[in-house]
Amino acid sequence: MKKTKKILALALAGMMAASALAGCSKTGGKEETTAATASQTQAQETKAPETKEEKAESSQESGDGGWEYKEATLSLLIDNNVSLDGLDAVCKLAREKLGITIEIEYKVDDSVLKTRLASGEMTDLLVYNSGALLGALNPSEYFMDLSNESFVDKYDDTYKASVTVDGVVYGVPFASTQAGAVMYYKPIYEKLGLEVPHTWEDFLANCEAVKAAGETAYISCTAKKSMTQVLFLGDHYNVTAENPDFVSAFEKGEAKYATDPAALKSWKKYEDVLPYLQEGHTATTYDEACDMLADGQGAHWICLTQALSNIYSLYGEETVNNIGVFGVPGDDPDNHGLTVWMPNSLYGSLNSEKKDDILRFMEFYISDEALNAYAGAILPDGPYCIKGYSLPDNSYDAVKNDMQAYFDAGKTAVAMEFETAVKGANCSVTTQSLISGLTTGDAAAADYDEDCKLQAVQLGLDWK
Numbered sequence: 001m002k003k004t005k006k007i008l009a010l011a012l013a014g015m016m017a018a019s020a021l022a023g024c025s026k027t028g029g030k031e032e033t034t035a036a037t038a039s040q041t042q043a044q045e046t047k048a049p050e051t052k053e054e055k056a057e058s059s060q061e062s063g064d065g066g067w068e069y070k071e072a073t074l075s076l077l078i079d080n081n082v083s084l085d086g087l088d089a090v091c092k093l094a095r096e097k098l099g100i101t102i103e104i105e106y107k108v109d110d111s112v113l114k115t116r117l118a119s120g121e122m123t124d125l126l127v128y129n130s131g132a133l134l135g136a137l138n139p140s141e142y143f144m145d146l147s148n149e150s151f152v153d154k155y156d157d158t159y160k161a162s163v164t165v166d167g168v169v170y171g172v173p174f175a176s177t178q179a180g181a182v183m184y185y186k187p188i189y190e191k192l193g194l195e196v197p198h199t200w201e202d203f204l205a206n207c208e209a210v211k212a213a214g215e216t217a218y219i220s221c222t223a224k225k226s227m228t229q230v231l232f233l234g235d236h237y238n239v240t241a242e243n244p245d246f247v248s249a250f251e252k253g254e255a256k257y258a259t260d261p262a263a264l265k266s267w268k269k270y271e272d273v274l275p276y277l278q279e280g281h282t283a284t285t286y287d288e289a290c291d292m293l294a295d296g297q298g299a300h301w302i303c304l305t306q307a308l309s310n311i312y313s314l315y316g317e318e319t320v321n322n323i324g325v326f327g328v329p330g331d332d333p334d335n336h337g338l339t340v341w342m343p344n345s346l347y348g349s350l351n352s353e354k355k356d357d358i359l360r361f362m363e364f365y366i367s368d369e370a371l372n373a374y375a376g377a378i379l380p381d382g383p384y385c386i387k388g389y390s391l392p393d394n395s396y397d398a399v400k401n402d403m404q405a406y407f408d409a410g411k412t413a414v415a416m417e418f419e420t421a422v423k424g425a426n427c428s429v430t431t432q433s434l435i436s437g438l439t440t441g442d443a444a445a446a447d448y449d450e451d452c453k454l455q456a457v458q459l460g461l462d463w464k
Contacts, residue, residue, distance in 0.1 A: 067364060071099040072357040075123035077113070080106040082127065082344070086175060086374035090365060093373050100361050117142045122349040124358055127174050130162040130342040131418030134170065143170045144348035144355060151363045158412045159385035162342045171345030172362045176380030178305045178341045179403060180234025180415060181325050188215060188299045189324075196326050198333040200269065203300075207276040210299040217276035219298035220435055221289035228431040231273070231302045231328065235266040237337040237413040238330030251420045253456060253463030258445040267448075268441035269328075270434040282436055294319050302328065304341065305403070306381045308396050317394070325398040327406060337411035338403065340382065342418055383407045421459055424451030 078084075084104070094100045105123055107113055114137070116122050122142065128134065137143075146152055147169045152160070155173075163171030182203070189195075189206075192213055197203040207217035221227050239246055242262035249255035250263075257263040278284065278298060287310075292298045294311045301307070305325060312320040327338035346365065348358040364370055366386050375384075375392050383391065383404045391400040406412050417423050424430070427448060434444045456463040 067097045068360060069097070069099045070357070070360075071101075072354060073101045073103060074125055074354060074357055074361060075103045075105060076125040076127065076346075077105050077107050077116075077123040078127040080108070083378060085377040089373040089377040090370045093370055094361055094364055097369075098360055098364055100357060102361075120351050122351060124349055124352040124354055125361070126347045126349065127344050128347060130159070130171055130173075130345045131414060132421040134163060134345070135165045136421055139165050139170045139347070140168065142347075142350055144350055144352075144358065146170060146172070146348075146362070149359065149363070151366060154366060154386050154388070156385040156387055156407060156412075157410070158340060158414055159342055162414055162418050163345050171347055172365055173343050173385040174346055175343040175374070175378075176384050177343060177382035179325070179327070179382055180230045180304055180339050180341065181302070181327050181403075182329075183293060183301045183303060183305065183307065183398070184324050184326070185293060185296045185299050186322050186324050187296055196324070197329050198336040199331055200265075200272070200329045201331075202333075203329045204272055207273070207300065211276055216278040216292070216298035217300060218273045218278070219284070219289050219292050219301040220273075220277050220281040221284050221286045221301075221303070222282045222432060222435055223284055224286040224289075225428040225432045227286055227289075227303055228435050229428050230304055231269055231435075232266045232427075232431055233415050233417070234302060234328045234339045235269065235330075236416045237327060237339045237411075239263050239266060239416075240413055241330060241332065241335050241337065247416065247419045250452075251422055251456075251461065253453070253461065256445075256449045258442065258449050264441070264445050265330075267434065267445040270431070270444070271441050274435075274437055277435075290314070293323060296322070304381075305398070308381055308398060309379060312379065312396065321397040323396075323398055325402040327411075335411070337413060338406035339415050340412045341415055343385070422452050422456050422461070424448050424455055426451045 078087075087102075091102045094102065102125075113126075113128075117137070126143075128137070145168050147167075151172075152169050155169075159173055159177075160169060163169055184196075188210060192209055194206050194209060197206050210217035239260075239262045243255075243260060246255055246260060246263060250257075250260075255263070257267065278292070284292075286307075289301055289303070290307055290310050291314075293301050293307075294315050308320055308323065311323065327336055329336055346362060348355065348362065352358060368389060371384055371386065371389055372392060375395070379395060380391065380399055381396075382399055391404065430439075430444050430447050430451070433439045434441065439447075453463050
């Protein structure tokens with residue numbers, strides 16, 4: 001049954017990837033007009049064309065907030081490996097409500113992007129990283145300053161900080177967040193009478209109780225090297241809670257994971273979970289870990305919450321709602337937070353001659369109507385970065401109940417990689433060795449510091 005479901009899910013994914021984009025046209029070597037677009041165009045041509053005044057009146061009558069209707073075409077550059085389903089849904093609405101058509105071009109790599117920025121041949125809009133990588137692009141030279149736009153007041157503070165460079169706000173959230181967190185199987189918790197732990201000590205006590213009951217307490221997809229990082233990366237909220245100056249000191253080479261007590265704990269936690277891993281975890285793949293959690297073959301899995309959508313696609317709503325989420329616990333039960341991965345962002349080109357249209361699209365993009373359309377196409381793996389927005393009723397329980405509570409309480413922090421470009425290239429190698437029991441937390445922390453030093457030197461930082 002699992003294999004059948006997986007094949008079906010992959011087939012559906014292939015169909016979705018191949019499906020026509022009706023709201024966004026595509027350029028840059030891709031088909032500009034799809035069969036669906038052509039069909040819609042043909043249907044539209046059989047009706048008498050509306051005047052702009054009629055369209056504006058119709059827009060206001062629809063109860064969408066009276067968006068200004070003015071026909072315009074904006075070009076947008078995006079990575080070719082990003083799902084466009086949500087963007088397509090918003091594009092359709094923008095074309096209907098605003099008169100704005102989005103033409104999509106695909107970015108091959110960052111070197112091409114930097115060349116286009118430097119030459120002034122940039123698209124009107126760009127989808128790109130939030131956080132440290134944004135700062136590395138010198139955004140003041142290339143992107144529109146959004147600081148005084150009223151829609152920026154809607155941003156979650158954590159997100160706003162991730163698109164702010166030298167006090168200037170540049171971005172609009174492209175999608176929902178996700179988190180590096182503990183996903184847990186709620187039926188096991190209910191059967192054993194366990195409660196969500198708010199300290200690492202209590203988390204280990206829960207693991208012990210699960211193990212004593214003959215169940216697997218901790219799932220690790222050790223064969224998926226990149227995912228072994230998430231325990232370390234997802235513990236960042238606790239590092240900065242204990243030492244708020246750690247990031248700035250680390251970037252200067254003044255603080256190290258091996259010597260900072262709060263930071264060292266992130267590496268020692270791998271040693272703590274070793275007694276609770278499933279048998280044969282070194283060969284367990286990401287897909288197999290999804291299966292294990294969905295089937296209740298383990299109580300906990302520390303992973304990126306994008307796995308919720310994988311599980312939903314294979315098993316459906318009932319199964320995915322058996323899974324809860326809580327932040328990697330620290331030592332303070334009153335400060336249990338969540339480490340968040342911010343979405344990519346939309347940026348407006350400073351050289352564009354269509355700045356007013358860019359701002360109209362950006363404001364619309366984070367309206368409730370547009371967010372509902374996006375979420376209707378792709379269920380979110382975490383809350384949106386917009387204050388006051390209510391997630392759709394069919395959102396995963398783990399997102400709308402568990403994760404949203406951290407956002408509402410202001411207990412979120414971005415992952416380290418959003419705060420500094422210094423990240424060791426061999427991080428996943430180190431964490432894979434650690435979760436495999438081949439090294440110790442102390443040794444892994446020291447290795448990672450040396451790995452980061454190499455990166456810092458390449459970035460031109462004066463590290464000791």
